Amino acid sequence: MSEEKRVAVVTGSGRGIGKGIAERLAKDGYSLVIADFDAKTAAETAEELKSKGFDAVSAVGDVSDPEAHKTFVKTAVDNFGRLDTYVNNAGIAQIKLLQDETPEDMQKIFGINVFGDLYGIQAATAQFKKQDDGDKIRKIINASSIAGHIAFDLLGAYSATKFAVRGLTQAAAKELGKKHITVNAYCPGIVGTSMWSLIDEEMVKQLGGTKGEYLKKYSESITLGRVETPEDVANYVSYLGSHDSDYMTGQAVQIDGGIQFI
Ligand SMILES: NC(=O)c1ccc[n+]([C@@H]2O[C@H](COP(=O)([O-])OP(=O)(O)OC[C@H]3O[C@@H](n4cnc5c(N)ncnc54)[C@H](O)[C@@H]3O)[C@@H](O)[C@H]2O)c1
Numbered sequence: 001m002s003e004e005k006r007v008a009v010v011t012g013s014g015r016g017i018g019k020g021i022a023e024r025l026a027k028d029g030y031s032l033v034i035a036d037f038d039a040k041t042a043a044e045t046a047e048e049l050k051s052k053g054f055d056a057v058s059a060v061g062d063v064s065d066p067e068a069h070k071t072f073v074k075t076a077v078d079n080f081g082r083l084d085t086y087v088n089n090a091g092i093a094q095i096k097l098l099q100d101e102t103p104e105d106m107q108k109i110f111g112i113n114v115f116g117d118l119y120g121i122q123a124a125t126a127q128f129k130k131q132d133d134g135d136k137i138r139k140i141i142n143a144s145s146i147a148g149h150i151a152f153d154l155l156g157a158y159s160a161t162k163f164a165v166r167g168l169t170q171a172a173a174k175e176l177g178k179k180h181i182t183v184n185a186y187c188p189g190i191v192g193t194s195m196w197s198l199i200d201e202e203m204v205k206q207l208g209g210t211k212g213e214y215l216k217k218y219s220e221s222i223t224l225g226r227v228e229t230p231e232d233v234a235n236y237v238s239y240l241g242s243h244d245s246d247y248m249t250g251q252a253v254q255i256d257g258g259i260q261f262i
Pocket of ligand 1 (some may be wrong): 013015016017035038041063073091092099112145146160191
């Protein structure tokens, strides 16, 4: 358990990696806002945490809308009195050749994966400024990806958004460091969530083959020999959300079981 009760918002935490992060931060002593645009899964995750004795509430909103982040922060403050950590986890993938990307596709994926993180940084920072926290470090944590270090074909737009998340993370870290706010990113590899089921399904449609084939093929590149779990990612985000990482900012570390060595 941590030193004191802290409060975190995790976007996209109704399921998948975000849910894993929320569960881990709850175990670390955080009170949680389960923020998602899927009201059902958000409420279910919050209830599940509460049934285990943790503090959690749900909040509904689309991260591509700046107002949603204001709602998430307000939910934290109204229920738990403050905000310590903001995790911009929500994101989507698109599986398309760059040649086939439409303006609408690009608006959508950048709206969620990049603008969504920017609006989260803005809303969290506005709240941090209101709190009289002295030199206590507050934290913003963004979801990038191994695809934010080396781009993948058929995931071109997605890769571009995750490179952009690293850029935002570095710039925000530089702008906010003197305000006692750190900004870091986590870069998962191949995590067995709904997102990878979709990637696999769409690759079958584009390239042929059978269900599960592309997950299996890409998984062969994992040095540790197994697909990543949300808990594997959450173990690292737990560090980013703890005081142990207070002297780290602007970084985007790959937590991928050893797929890429850069
Ligand atoms: N799964 C992987 O292998 C993998 C690898 C690297 C990075 N990531 C990143 O990790 C994050 C989580 O991925 P995941 O695998 O858990 O995905 P997922 O699709 O399983 O879950 C995403 C969650 O975000 C929510 N969400 C989606 N769009 C939203 C929006 N506009 N507003 C609010 N909520 C929204 C969904 O309802 C869902 O609960 C994403 O940013 C993703 O890009 C995933």
